[in-house]
Amino acid sequence: MTTLSVPLHFGGVLKTWRKRRGVTQQQLADLSTVSVRAIRDLEIGRVARPRHDTVRLICDALGLTGRARADFQAAAIQLDDDRSWLHEPPAPPPAVFDGLIGRSAELAALDEALAGGQRLIGLIGLAGVGKTRLALEAVASWHAADRLPVLWSAYAGSRDDTVSAMIRTALSAETSATAKIGASDQLSALVRDRDTILVCDGYDGRDTSALDVEAVGSLLRACRGLRILVTSRSPLDPGGAWLLPVGPLGVPADGLDLDLLRDAASVRLLLRHVRRERPDFDLDAGNAAQVAAICRRLDGLPSALAAAAAWFLFYEPSALLDRIESDPFAVVADEAPELRSVIRAAVGGLPPEELALLDAVATVDSPFSIAAVAGVTGLGPGTAARLVRRLCLRGLLRAASEDGGREARFTVLSLVTDARKTAALLPEQPPIASLRHA
Numbered sequence: 001m002t003t004l005s006v007p008l009h010f011g012g013v014l015k016t017w018r019k020r021r022g023v024t025q026q027q028l029a030d031l032s033t034v035s036v037r038a039i040r041d042l043e044i045g046r047v048a049r050p051r052h053d054t055v056r057l058i059c060d061a062l063g064l065t066g067r068a069r070a071d072f073q074a075a076a077i078q079l080d081d082d083r084s085w086l087h088e089p090p091a092p093p094p095a096v097f098d099g100l101i102g103r104s105a106e107l108a109a110l111d112e113a114l115a116g117g118q119r120l121i122g123l124i125g126l127a128g129v130g131k132t133r134l135a136l137e138a139v140a141s142w143h144a145a146d147r148l149p150v151l152w153s154a155y156a157g158s159r160d161d162t163v164s165a166m167i168r169t170a171l172s173a174e175t176s177a178t179a180k181i182g183a184s185d186q187l188s189a190l191v192r193d194r195d196t197i198l199v200c201d202g203y204d205g206r207d208t209s210a211l212d213v214e215a216v217g218s219l220l221r222a223c224r225g226l227r228i229l230v231t232s233r234s235p236l237d238p239g240g241a242w243l244l245p246v247g248p249l250g251v252p253a254d255g256l257d258l259d260l261l262r263d264a265a266s267v268r269l270l271l272r273h274v275r276r277e278r279p280d281f282d283l284d285a286g287n288a289a290q291v292a293a294i295c296r297r298l299d300g301l302p303s304a305l306a307a308a309a310a311w312f313l314f315y316e317p318s319a320l321l322d323r324i325e326s327d328p329f330a331v332v333a334d335e336a337p338e339l340r341s342v343i344r345a346a347v348g349g350l351p352p353e354e355l356a357l358l359d360a361v362a363t364v365d366s367p368f369s370i371a372a373v374a375g376v377t378g379l380g381p382g383t384a385a386r387l388v389r390r391l392c393l394r395g396l397l398r399a400a401s402e403d404g405g406r407e408a409r410f411t412v413l414s415l416v417t418d419a420r421k422t423a424a425l426l427p428e429q430p431p432i433a434s435l436r437h438a
Contacts, residue, residue: 010050011043012185013072017062018043019181032061044222045189093139093150093199100137101272102249102265103130109244110138114227118242119220123231125246126395127342128303131231132201134246139197139229148197151190155202163190170219171200173210180215188222195225204233211236233346235393245393248413249300252292261288266300273309281312290317297324299398299413304328307335328418343419346394357387358396362417367400367409 018028018039025043029036034057041047042054059069100107113121123131132154139150153167169175169183191198203211211230220226230236235243252264261267262283270291274281283291294317298304308331311320324331329340350358360377361368374384388410391397396416400409 011045011189012182014039014058015043015185016178016181017064017068017072021062028058028061032057034058034061043185045185045192093136093143093197094152096133096136096140098272100133101269103134103137106134106244106246107138107141110134111141113242113244114142119227120216120236120241121227121229122236122241122243123229123246124235124243124393124395125233126248126301126346127233128301128336128339129246129248129395130302131246133302135199135201135229135231139199142197146195148195151196151198153198153200155200155204166190167198167200171211171215172203173212175212180212184215184219184222187219191223191226193224196223196227198226198228200228200230202232203230233342233394234349235390243393245395247392247395247398249302249305251296251300254292256292258283258285258288261292264292264295266295266298266305267291269302270295270305270309273306274312277310277313287317290321293321294324297321297414298328298332299415301339301413301415303336304332304339304415307332307339310335328415339415340419343416346396347416347420350391350394354387354390354394357384358391358412358416361397361410361412362420366411368411369407369409371407 018025021028023031025039026036028034029039032039034054038047038054039058042050055072059072062072064072110121123135125131139148139152142148143150151163151167153164153171155168155172166183166186169179170187175183200211216228220228230241249265249269251266252261256264262271267283271281271283294308295305298308308320308324311323311331315323320331332339347355347358357373357377357379361373364372364376370381370385370388373379373388374381377384379387388397392399392410395413397410397412400411
């Protein structure tokens with residue numbers, strides 16, 4: 001990926017010292033006899049090279065002496081001479097090496113959100129569901145169509161270039177306030193008011209990887225052309241964020257004929273991975289039912305399907321299905337070793353009312369309706385619908401296939417049920433009755 005180089009930003013140094021002295025831009029202008037507009041332009045990076053006299057006057061007004069004065073003057077001198085970093089070709093997103101399967105609806109929704117002016121978009125779902133891959137496809141399309149620059153920051157990963165590190169410093173909740181000011185100023189100077197896409201991949205809203213809500217809002221206010229796309233396992237806190245749940249791929253219903261089965265997104269993805277192990281493998285009448293069952297049993301979760309595909313080198317579909325029925329997590333352990341713990345953590349981190357509802361719907365025949373949930377829990381339909389929606393957003397429930405009925409139906413992921421069988425590892429949850437009047 002082409003990255004934009006980031007010069008030492010004098011404006012960030014100026015702003016840091018002004019705030020340390022506790023003066024406003026107007027007060028600094030009065031003290032230094034430099035116009036308030038000039039100080040504002042320096043702080044936001046609009047002025048490329050401050051004049052020597054301007055730097056001297058500001059130093060005097062801030063009372064800088066010795067090493068502090070020398071560092072301040074050096075920051076002004078070391079600015080990028082030609083500012084060529086502002087004129088580099090728009091940076092593309094990271095490269096992808098395979099085609100995206102089964103996400104046309106999500107891509108259309110993202111395109112509509114971007115066209116509609118949404119500036120903070122969250123892709124929410126379980127680890128391994130394909131949030132990063134979907135984000136890559138979306139931003140690659142936007143970059144190709146409109147030449148939008150793309151700044152990409154993966155919270156955890158091998159890519160740690162200057163821009164990625166700067167984004168993490170500016171927007172992560174774990175960053176110190178002092179470091180955040182400088183990084184935020186540099187990021188604002190880099191983006192300015194240009195139309196730009198910033199991707200925060202894996203900012204999961206928990207522990208150290210949480211986004212700083214205030215920093216995100218400040219950056220969006222400072223950079224009027226900026227759009228931010230976040231991938232996360234849990235819903236974002238900032239109000240006004242547009243959230244798109246990213247669920248597993250669609251799984252085939254029982255009894256589909258061979259042609260329809262080949263069109264199912266989860267089957268297509270599984271077969272693509274299988275043929276890397278067994279190029280001669282083909283879906284036929286003898287194995288179709290077992291292949292479909294494997295996709296259903298693994299919930300169409302892309303990471304689980306990729307992991308299971310490796311076993312096709314050793315087992316026929318019927319034998320592999322038996323192993324998955326016995327312990328799906330053992331089958332995927334080599335390729336997706338953290339899947340069980342990730343699901344347990346997702347369930348264990350639920351708010352009490354959501355955890356209690358998830359426990360309650362385990363007793364309801366699937367797929368279940370909102371009316372059924374309300375009936376078994378005693379909650380009002382509105383409350384039941386709100387909690388079901390939250391669990392869908394987290395990727396623990398999924399909408400069932402359309403059956404022509406008037407009311408949507410839902411089901412708990414099979415892997416969620418499997419992971420919860422070792423209940424001793426989960427926190428004790430209150431009964432649903434205790435939440436009816438909460």
